[in-house]
Amino acid sequence: MRLAYKSDDDAPVSGEASPAPVRVSARLERLEAESVYILRELSGFARPALLFSGGKDSAVLLHLAIKAFAPQKAPFKLLHIDTGHNFPEVLAFRDTRARQTGLQLIVRDVEDSIRRGSVRIGPDGSRNAAQAVTLLEAQQEFEFDALIGGARRDEERARAKERVFSHRDAFGAWRPRAQRPELWGLFNRHIGVGEHMRVFPLSNWTEADVWAYIIQEQIELPSLYYAHEREVVRRDGFLFPVTSLTPAENGATSERIVVRFRTVGDITCTCPVESEAGSAEQVLAETLIATVSERGATRMDDRANSAAMERRKVEGYF
Amino acid sequence: MDGAIFPLRASAETRQVRFMTAGSVDDGKSTLIGRLLLDSGVLMRDQAASIGDDEEDLAALTDGLEAERAQGITIDVAYRYFETPRASFIIADAPGHEQYTRNMVTAASVSDVAVIVIDASRVEGGALKRQTRRHAAIAALMGLDVIVAVNKMDLISWSQERFADIETAFADLAGVLKLSGVVCVPVSARRGDNVVRRGGADWWRGPTLIEVIEQSRGPATRHDAPLRLPIQAVLRDVTSRFYVGRLEAGSLRPGDSVVLGPHAYPATIASVRIGGRAVARAEAGASVAIEFEDERDVTRGDVVAAAGARYARAVVADVCWLDETAWSKGRRYILRQGTLETQALIEDIAFVHDIEDFSRREGASSLSLNDIASVRLVTRDPILADVFTQSPGTGAFALFDPQTSQTCAAGMIREAIT
Known part of the structure; x- marks a missing residue:
């Protein structure tokens, strides 16, 4: 696919919008067109919600959703499942961005699920897996019939098998062996009463694609995606951020170094990497020569077991 | 990383090739995919931690789900991503097991080209396995070009004669199925010969497997076909209506005369937008929003087409x-x-x-x-x-x-x- 842009000898283009000023890569063009097509397939749903955490993938997803439905407002509510362990600058970014788009932001807290007793936290204290319970509770509360997420197939092996339109039964469960075949772009959007659809418009994007698109579209991100000074403790090859939630353990020596985050999630299981990359261009350059995967470098929750993600997904996790 | 052929991975300025892989566990299909990922340098250190040059380890890289790992077979379509300096690739990995034909059909429907893996050491007298014939038939049915990775050449001492027998057998098969442009490449996925790196046989003057895949025909051949724009939704702002959809074939410019639906109502395109910006032309694959010169009753399911659509x-x-x-x-x-x-x-x-x-x-x-x-x-x-x-x-x-x-x-x- 190739786009042709307006040149001087072309017929005048009607409407007030100016012609596209930048030439983009064929690869990003194909990915963007595909994602916009997927998002527009949501137009038949009664109550779709877009999962927006303020992380980079959801920021790209929101940007695409706005593009897909311009000049109309994107027909989605924004939903964030807050573990209560999020970085404050990410939450601030989430709120600002939601306000700018004019889309309603719904926040549901894992803390409330703990109080209700529907979530019990394991000995490691991580609330990441508990998000699935709160997410399904929110899905039922608002009767969302589609939940749109920024998960990518390149992130992790269980996600590599995910459909673009992924059916969830009335229990919200993913059944990897009973997935509907997905043919061409002819998505099967049919769901029964109480069921819902998970939709993944970024399925075919890689980490490098996401960064290249952030550069091309000048998409704003929370500051902790770029190099900043932070107090950390080195342990098991990871850098653990020292925060009020995760103080340095007795005897551990912390240090202040320049780091950035590759993924942003629950503070208790998300680690930064050492980096001087202060711009999206520099991050992309590092991404292209990275030797450790995005989740492998930074996520304690996937590390415990190679099947960890699959189990969480079966239970309703994104 | 150590052993990677390309120290720097692709930039955003490359084309994208989507291909599917077909073959059985025994043919070494999973090993081949593991090899492509390892030698293109896309495999990260944490993911490669358990990898020796062992065949099972290479295969384990690509088998995703717990259930299938327990059974020792790939049961679903899994997607893999890797890059070379010249292109980026999406693999739709379809299982070889006979009962899962439906997954091969699924994988084929989202791919530009099919790579069929066969075990050279088990082809006797040019008789291809039933399963290989089945895979080629499905590729032909689904309109895909076929690349044949003739694997395990190391086990038959890179016999040029036996490779030629397989090539002939596949040419016969292609003739029956009316598959054109089939390319056979001798490889050893286990040793990495002729997959991304050259190696194995002196007599082979042709390209490596990755070179053949890189040069395969993409989807960009539909621009000259008559326009087909199925409408997904109608968007409104205060003064206008925009009809949105993806161009499945052909191209579109403001001023074009088109027809709507089975009754071929004529209409004229007033504007074409991509991502909210007006453009002078859009081609197959683009997701667009269009306006008509005059009000038209068009809804999801209708198709904007070139005159002559039947x-x-x-x-x-x-x-x-x-x-x-x-x-x-x-x-x-x-x-x-x-x-x-x-x-x-x-x-x-x-x-x-x-x-x-x-x-x-x-x-x-x-x-x-x-x-x-x-x-x-x-x-x-x-x-x-x-x-x-x-x-x-x-x-x-x-x-x-x-x-x-x-x-x-x-x-x-x-x-x-x-």
């Missing part, structure tokens, strides 16, 4: 049955073509394709999981009478079960009945 209520099609529940005669299924959903009835099965001996089994009265048949199908509403080989975007359809909502068949229109 519609029909009855077509001859090949269908591949994908549901555990067999086809029921007289049952009305939901048919999706483009963005249109209507009811469809399979009136008659002309014959079932035997995709092992390529014979036609006539007089069949049932269609069950993995059957591929030529059928006569009628629809409640007129559908575009586009032939799949000429317009894959609109010549394809899917059938859904109206009760269970399962996706039960993939269909390809072969001719319109008028």
Whole structure:
């Protein structure tokens, strides 16, 4: 696919919008067109919600959703499942961005699920897996019939098998062996009463694609995606951020170094990497020569077991 | 990383090739994918931690789900991503196990080209395995070009003669299936010879497997076809209506004369937008928003087309049955073509394709999981009478079960009945 842009000898283009000023890569063009097509397939749903955490993938997803439905407002509510362990600058970014788009932001807290007793936290204290319970509770509360997420197939092996339109039964469960075949772009959007659809418009994007698109579209991100000074403790090859939630353990020596985050999630299981990359261009350059995967470098929750993600997904996790 | 052939991975300025892989566990398909990932340097240190040069370890990289790891077979379609300096790739990894034909059909529908892996050490006297014939038949049916990775060449001492036998056998098969442009490449996935790195045989002067895949024909051949724009939704702002959809074929410019729907109502395109910006031209693959010069009654399911588009209520099609529940005669299924959903009835099965001996089994009265048949199908509403080989975007359809909502068949229109 190739786009042709307006040149001087072309017929005048009607409407007030100016012609596209930048030439983009064929690869990003194909990915963007595909994602916009997927998002527009949501137009038949009664109550779709877009999962927006303020992380980079959801920021790209929101940007695409706005593009897909311009000049109309994107027909989605924004939903964030807050573990209560999020970085404050990410939450601030989430709120600002939601306000700018004019889309309603719904926040549901894992803390409330703990109080209700529907979530019990394991000995490691991580609330990441508990998000699935709160997410399904929110899905039922608002009767969302589609939940749109920024998960990518390149992130992790269980996600590599995910459909673009992924059916969830009335229990919200993913059944990897009973997935509907997905043919061409002819998505099967049919769901029964109480069921819902998970939709993944970024399925075919890689980490490098996401960064290249952030550069091309000048998409704003929370500051902790770029190099900043932070107090950390080195342990098991990871850098653990020292925060009020995760103080340095007795005897551990912390240090202040320049780091950035590759993924942003629950503070208790998300680690930064050492980096001087202060711009999206520099991050992309590092991404292209990275030797450790995005989740492998930074996520304690996937590390415990190679099947960890699959189990969480079966239970309703994104 | 150590052993990677490309120290720097691709930038954003490359083309993208989507290919599927077919072959059995025994053919070394998973090992081959592991090798592509390892030698292209895309494999990260944490993911490669357990990797020696051992075949099982390489294969383990690509087998995703717990259930299938326990069974030792790949049971679903998994997607892998890697890059070279010249292109980026999406692999749709389809299983080789016979009962999972439906997954190969699924993988084929989202791919530009098929890589079929065969075990050279087990081809005796040029007799290809049943499964290989089945894979080639499905690729032909789905309109994909085929690249054959003749694997395990190290086990037959890179015998040029035996490779030539396999090439000949595949050329014969391609002739029967009317597959054109089949390329065979001798490789050893286990040793990494001729996959990304050259190696193995002095006599081989041809390209490596990755070079052949890089040069395979992409999807960008539909620009010259007549315009097909199935409408997904109608957007409104204060003064205008925008009709949005993806161009499945052809191109579109402001001022173009088009026709709408089966009655071919004429209309003129006033503007074309991509991502909210007006453009002077859009081509196949683009997701657009358009305005018409005058108000038009267009809704989801309608198609904006070039003059001459034909519609029909009855077509001859090949269908591949994908549901555990067999086809029921007289049952009305939901048919999706483009963005249109209507009811469809399979009136008659002309014959079932035997995709092992390529014979036609006539007089069949049932269609069950993995059957591929030529059928006569009628629809409640007129559908575009586009032939799949000429317009894959609109010549394809899917059938859904109206009760269970399962996706039960993939269909390809072969001719319109008028």
